[in-house]
Ligand SMILES: NC(=O)C1=CN([C@@H]2O[C@H](COP(=O)(O)OP(=O)(O)OC[C@H]3O[C@@H](n4cnc5c(N)ncnc54)[C@H](OP(=O)(O)O)[C@@H]3O)[C@@H](O)[C@H]2O)C=CC1
């Protein structure tokens with residue numbers, strides 16, 4: 001069971017993921033917007049988050065000083081500089097990095113060996129409370145891993161994995177949401193070609209995708225068993241499925257995941 005979520009959170013790096021995290025935690029009720037401070041260098045780009053009630057600023061060390069837990073959400077190559085900024089004030093606060101490819105050892109290098117750090121790999125569905133987030137820590141991560149479990153379980157599902165699986169997790173979950181989004185978009189495009197207005201086609205495709213995911217998550221059955229229940233002999237489903245496979249659908253998805261994993265492993 002995860003412990004109570006931290007009261008005050010500093011999100012260093014209010015870009016796409018940092019903003020999604022802040023909004024997801026506030027929407028879930030896990031942390032109030034006023035207790036989340038988001039930083040980035042360009043203050044004006046934080047105006048809309050400030051308007052939503054979040055604390056915003058450009059001073060990482062000041063944000064850390066007022067927080068119970070720190071989230072690092074800058075690009076991988078920017079992590080080291082941010083950690084150097086905050087090293088003098090971090091103390092024993094748990095720090096969770098969502099940066100791709102930045103190891104626990106690399107996080108501790110500028111902070112010192114006793115820094116309480118963990119890694120998280122969520123996807124942008126944190127904003128909708130529906131992320132799949134993988135977490136990793138080691139024997140010195142204690143409170144950081146606990147804070148990560150409670151924060152990320154509040155905006156989807158969280159699973160602790162070995163650190164050496166964080167790169168594959170990046171490809172399958174963090175990049176993977178883009179692949180499923182493209183699949184939904186493509187299905188909607190097909191829907192429009194067969195007669196639906198685009199907004200209707202998108203709704204139908206997205207709810208159908210959600211249904212497919214819910215079937216697997218609630219029944220724990222295998223996708224192929226579920227497909228067998230849909231595909232009536234000589235019917236339209238098997239005709240469509242076989243056409244997808246003739247066009248390389250499964251192969252394209254598998255290759256996309258492999259490529260993303262390969263690139264994720266090269267980011268630093
Ligand atoms: N996007 C996603 O879906 C996912 C991303 N990740 C990881 O999350 C991290 C962020 O990715 P993403 O949100 O896409 O990237 P973005 O480029 O959108 O966000 C990074 C943000 O960091 C800010 N930043 C840069 N330097 C500093 C600094 N010194 N202090 C404070 N803020 C700073 C930038 O703003 P400014 O220029 O104004 O400073 C920018 O808004 C990456 O490491 C990525 O690997 C992980 C999982 C999913």
Ligand SMILES: O=C(O)[C@@H]1CCC=N1
Nearest residue numbers: 100170171174175267
């Ligand atoms: O594309 C990227 O590099 C980041 C990491 C995973 C998702 N977005």
